[in-house]
Amino acid sequence: MKHYDAVVIGAGNGGIGTALALTTAGVKTLVLEKHNLPGGCATSFVRGRFEYDASLHAMFYDLLFKNVWENQFHITSPVTRVPDIITVAYTDTDGKNVYMDLPLGARELVMAIEKEIPGSAPVVQQYLGLCGEVLGAAKFAKSPDFTPELMQEKFPHFQMLMKMTAQEVFDYLEMPMNIQAIFNNLWWYLGPKIDEFPFFRYAPVVMMLVTMPTYFPNHACHGYLAEMETKIRENGGDVWLNTEVTEIVTKDGKVCGVKTNHGDYIETTQVIADVSPRIVFEDLIKEDSPKKQALLERQKDITENFSFTIVYLGLNKSAEELGIKAHHLFIADAADAKETYEASRGWEGPYCIGALCPNVTVKDFSPEGTCVLSLSVPMLGSALDGMTQEEYFKAKDEFAQKIIKTTGEHLGIDLFDCIEEISIATPATLSRYAGVRNGALGYARTFADIRKNEAATAQLNGGNPEEVYEGLSFVGQFAFGIGYQTNVTGIPVAMKVAQTIKGGN
Amino acid sequence: MAHNIPNANRLAKLMHPKSQAMVITNVKDENSSMRTYTLKASDDHELAYFSAGAYIPVILEIDGNKIERPYAICSSPKDSVNGIYEISVKRMDGGYVSNYIYENWAVGTEVTLGGPGLGDSYSPIRDKKHVIGIAGGIGVTPFRSMAKAIVEGDVDCELTLIYGANTMEEVVYKEEWKQLEEASAGKFKCVLVIANEEIEGCEHGFVSLDIINKYHDVTDASLFISGPAGLVKHMKTILAPLNLQKRFVRIGMGGDSQFAPMEKAGQDEYKILVHMAGETREIPAKSNETILVALEKAGFVPAVKCRSGVCGFCRSYIVKGEITLADTEIAVRKRDKELGYIHPCCTFPMSDLEIIVHRG
Ligand SMILES: Cc1cc2nc3c(=O)[nH]c(=O)nc-3n(C[C@H](O)[C@H](O)[C@H](O)COP(=O)(O)OP(=O)(O)OC[C@H]3O[C@@H](n4cnc5c(N)ncnc54)[C@H](O)[C@@H]3O)c2cc1C
Numbered sequence: 001m002k003h004y005d006a007v008v009i010g011a012g013n014g015g016i017g018t019a020l021a022l023t024t025a026g027v028k029t030l031v032l033e034k035h036n037l038p039g040g041c042a043t044s045f046v047r048g049r050f051e052y053d054a055s056l057h058a059m060f061y062d063l064l065f066k067n068v069w070e071n072q073f074h075i076t077s078p079v080t081r082v083p084d085i086i087t088v089a090y091t092d093t094d095g096k097n098v099y100m101d102l103p104l105g106a107r108e109l110v111m112a113i114e115k116e117i118p119g120s121a122p123v124v125q126q127y128l129g130l131c132g133e134v135l136g137a138a139k140f141a142k143s144p145d146f147t148p149e150l151m152q153e154k155f156p157h158f159q160m161l162m163k164m165t166a167q168e169v170f171d172y173l174e175m176p177m178n179i180q181a182i183f184n185n186l187w188w189y190l191g192p193k194i195d196e197f198p199f200f201r202y203a204p205v206v207m208m209l210v211t212m213p214t215y216f217p218n219h220a221c222h223g224y225l226a227e228m229e230t231k232i233r234e235n236g237g238d239v240w241l242n243t244e245v246t247e248i249v250t251k252d253g254k255v256c257g258v259k260t261n262h263g264d265y266i267e268t269t270q271v272i273a274d275v276s277p278r279i280v281f282e283d284l285i286k287e288d289s290p291k292k293q294a295l296l297e298r299q300k301d302i303t304e305n306f307s308f309t310i311v312y313l314g315l316n317k318s319a320e321e322l323g324i325k326a327h328h329l330f331i332a333d334a335a336d337a338k339e340t341y342e343a344s345r346g347w348e349g350p351y352c353i354g355a356l357c358p359n360v361t362v363k364d365f366s367p368e369g370t371c372v373l374s375l376s377v378p379m380l381g382s383a384l385d386g387m388t389q390e391e392y393f394k395a396k397d398e399f400a401q402k403i404i405k406t407t408g409e410h411l412g413i414d415l416f417d418c419i420e421e422i423s424i425a426t427p428a429t430l431s432r433y434a435g436v437r438n439g440a441l442g443y444a445r446t447f448a449d450i451r452k453n454e455a456a457t458a459q460l461n462g463g464n465p466e467e468v469y470e471g472l473s474f475v476g477q478f479a480f481g482i483g484y485q486t487n488v489t490g491i492p493v494a495m496k497v498a499q500t501i502k503g504g505n
Numbered sequence: 506m507a508h509n510i511p512n513a514n515r516l517a518k519l520m521h522p523k524s525q526a527m528v529i530t531n532v533k534d535e536n537s538s539m540r541t542y543t544l545k546a547s548d549d550h551e552l553a554y555f556s557a558g559a560y561i562p563v564i565l566e567i568d569g570n571k572i573e574r575p576y577a578i579c580s581s582p583k584d585s586v587n588g589i590y591e592i593s594v595k596r597m598d599g600g601y602v603s604n605y606i607y608e609n610w611a612v613g614t615e616v617t618l619g620g621p622g623l624g625d626s627y628s629p630i631r632d633k634k635h636v637i638g639i640a641g642g643i644g645v646t647p648f649r650s651m652a653k654a655i656v657e658g659d660v661d662c663e664l665t666l667i668y669g670a671n672t673m674e675e676v677v678y679k680e681e682w683k684q685l686e687e688a689s690a691g692k693f694k695c696v697l698v699i700a701n702e703e704i705e706g707c708e709h710g711f712v713s714l715d716i717i718n719k720y721h722d723v724t725d726a727s728l729f730i731s732g733p734a735g736l737v738k739h740m741k742t743i744l745a746p747l748n749l750q751k752r753f754v755r756i757g758m759g760g761d762s763q764f765a766p767m768e769k770a771g772q773d774e775y776k777i778l779v780h781m782a783g784e785t786r787e788i789p790a791k792s793n794e795t796i797l798v799a800l801e802k803a804g805f806v807p808a809v810k811c812r813s814g815v816c817g818f819c820r821s822y823i824v825k826g827e828i829t830l831a832d833t834e835i836a837v838r839k840r841d842k843e844l845g846y847i848h849p850c851c852t853f854p855m856s857d858l859e860i861i862v863h864r865g
Contacts, residue, residue: 002783036808036818036863046817046836048751077840219840230822230844233861240782241863242808262782262864316752381513389554390586392516401630419631420752432517439513
């Protein structure tokens with residue numbers, strides 16, 4: 001019988017990171033991944049002479065990647081800093097298309113928007129101030145100087161902001177809709193509708209996107225994930241791809257092994273799942289437990305998050321030739337984010353498009369004279385309800401056509417003239433890659449969800465003492481409760497597991 | 506535990522089945538060396554849908570070895586909705602799998618298929634309204650699917666098929682081309698180009714720009730080329746001076762046949778130390794056979810799909826040793842190349858090797 005100290009299920013960002021940390025700590029580890037390459041959501045694919053990253057928009061290299069992967073784990077896959085410019089284009093309340101190339105940095109941004117929309121400076125400045133207050137307060141709460149009185153003095157709006165939705169903050173500032181439009185169509189970075197979106201979660205998104213430098217890996221996420229895969233093996237670990245875990249075997253509430261679709265039984269006392277806990281509890285573990293039932297119950301009525309339909313284009317002109325200046329281009333057919341949110345339940349728009357041109361950052365991301373442009377449109381998995389396969393194939397093409405047209409109109413580019421390769425992913429594709437229901441990316445985490453679910457999510461977090469099954473921990477987007485920077489979510493879990501194993505229990 | 510499955514997940518499962526249980530309901534000899542098999546779901550499952558141009562893996566067990574081979578689907582997407590796939594199989598000298606199929610498949614035979622894989626399909630977004638198909642040999646099969654899809658209204662384009670063959674006997678689907686032309690309201694035309702015979706109503710000689718232009722302006726169409734290595738090379742040569750945009754020239758996957766024999770690899774014999782999911786074994790290999798073939802001959806069942814270097818499903822890792830790649834376009838990711846990952850289906854050993862492969 002095969003035995004490993006630890007088995008990691010899933011080689012997504014979360015799982016691969018965990019396995020690298022485990023093997024570095026000397027734990028004999030096996031990674032089992034049902035697909036033929038690591039990556040999960042962050043996979044890459046090749047069409048013709050183009051290589052695409054399926055998901056990544058950008059990462060915060062200084063904070064996490066450099067500190068953790070480069071400095072501690074000696075990953076050398078190169079990354080490049082995204083130029084300090086974002087493009088925002090939307091249809092305003094008068095039906096007019098607005099286009100702005102905006103600089104990074106709060107001050108610069110205020111000035112640039114003032115130029116485009118005279119008189120906007122005060123309200124934009126106030127808004128960014130409130131966003132900054134949320135970030136500052138969160139940081140201060142953890143500092144040794146913290147006292148409630150000082151907190152109140154330094155961050156006078158914080159108490160109020162903690163209770164407000166993102167929409168309420170706009171309303172509080174009486175910000176005109178056409179200025180809101182610059183900031184509100186970012187809702188899809190996390191999910192909830194703007195009027196259910198806790199501002200304390202929205203503010204960091206805004207601040208990070210408009211003030212913080214971001215990075216993009218030169219060879220897509222696959223570049224560093226493949227390097228990590230290689231390092232896991234060099235460290236004495238094994239990675240079996242194309243191997244799906246069909247059961248996590250437990251006895252008396254303790255993990256004792258896993259079964260796979262190839263008929264393997266692998267003995268282990270530690271399983272780390274880079275898989276949604278709901279799937280683990282509903283499908284992979286047969287043994288019942290009251291704790292498991294209670295958790296499933298609590299997860300039942302949370303708001304399932306949206307997914308994406310993504311149109312990946314390989315264009316036979318360079319970004320410069322096309323006049324694409326920014327890596328991130330935020331496009332919306334409506335100023336009001338409530339409209340674009342509602343539209344994500346179907347296929348008809350108004351669309352909210354996160355366009356991405358990695359070649360702006362990594363010049364040779366695709367061959368000379370070409371560039372990659374991917375267009376992500378938030379969409380709830382339920383938009384596919386009732387469709388047959390045949391209808392789905394047609395809907396994909398029709399939808400892509402509309403998204404490309406919309407993008408082209410907002411950017412002033414005839415995209416149809418230069419499409420060499422096109423691929424389309426939908427919530428069905430994401431459900432296949434991540435194995436999750438409706439392709440949903442984590443939980444929406446509206447105010448209501450947070451109240452209902454925070455406790456459950458926290459408990460599912462690998463770092464917690466109150467395990468549902470002994471020897472089972474979770475990493476990745478579902479354990480973390482959010483699908484960003486997932487590759488570091490497994491490190492604390494790996495440390496704890498390594499300690500348990502070394503401690504001999 | 507029973508719980509309702511969202512339609513998005515249901516669709517994903519339907520479109521990407523691990524395997525599909527089928528039974529042969531019809532066998533038709535197209536000529537002396539090519540047969541068309543009609544397959545129907547043996548368990549009445551809903552077949553995976555596809556775009557005309559896709560291929561489907563046939564999963565076989567020959568002499569106790571599990572083997573998988575891609576075949577272009579030559580029936581239409583609509584046929585699949587009606588529960589049917591068709592593939593045409595050409596018998597080849599020394600063709601291990603095709604000969605097996607030829608000898609063993611008959612009406613009533615139970616067959617396992619995989620899920621459809623991406624081939625060259627018409628895109629209303631990328632392609633010109635008019636497609637010129639240039640085909641030879643077994644490469645003609647996907648055009649039958651496409652022509653049918655045009656007639657059935659599932660693909661909205663025009664297709665001029667320039668179909669090259671040595672003799673009239675070689676030409677397959679003769680009657681069907683005519684019927685499809687008639688039913689297509691002018692959207693589909695098949696032009697036969699016969700090299701060794703002069704036949705009325707057909708072009709004589711090799712496929713040339715003159716012949717193509719006679720039927721449709723080659724610079725105002727999307728070209729889909731599918732056929733033996735010789736035809737592909739010939740087409741590349743005659744198209745080169747036109748400097749057509751790459752987006753308008755698509756070259757079909759050639760499968761194993763495009764690689765062998767690999768002259769640059771020579772005739773040496775090597776050993777490969779193979780690690781596969783906990784199993785380690787040394788196997789013999791030849792420098793003019795792909796690593797995939799060496800694995801299969803030794804009884805391994807590695808992950809494999811397109812056998813053309815394109816889909817990447819067989820992605821594996823070279824621990825040590827020297828390799829060389831086939832000259833075709835191979836879709837190994839850039840970083841994978843640097844790190845030592847390969848696609849065994851199009852890679853040849855140039856020394857003893859140690860590799861990590863994954864199970865199919
Ligand atoms: C369009 C899009 C854009 C994004 N942009 C960004 C961005 O800019 N920045 C950012 O940080 N994040 C971004 N994300 C989110 C990020 O891609 C994901 O959160 C992250 O990749 C999730 O990693 P994970 O390891 O948690 O999960 P997954 O990627 O879902 O990995 C889970 C893995 O487990 C495998 N698996 C599941 N079940 C089994 C089983 N039974 N047996 C074996 N294997 C199994 C799956 O195949 C998969 O490989 C984006 C996502 C999308 C879709």
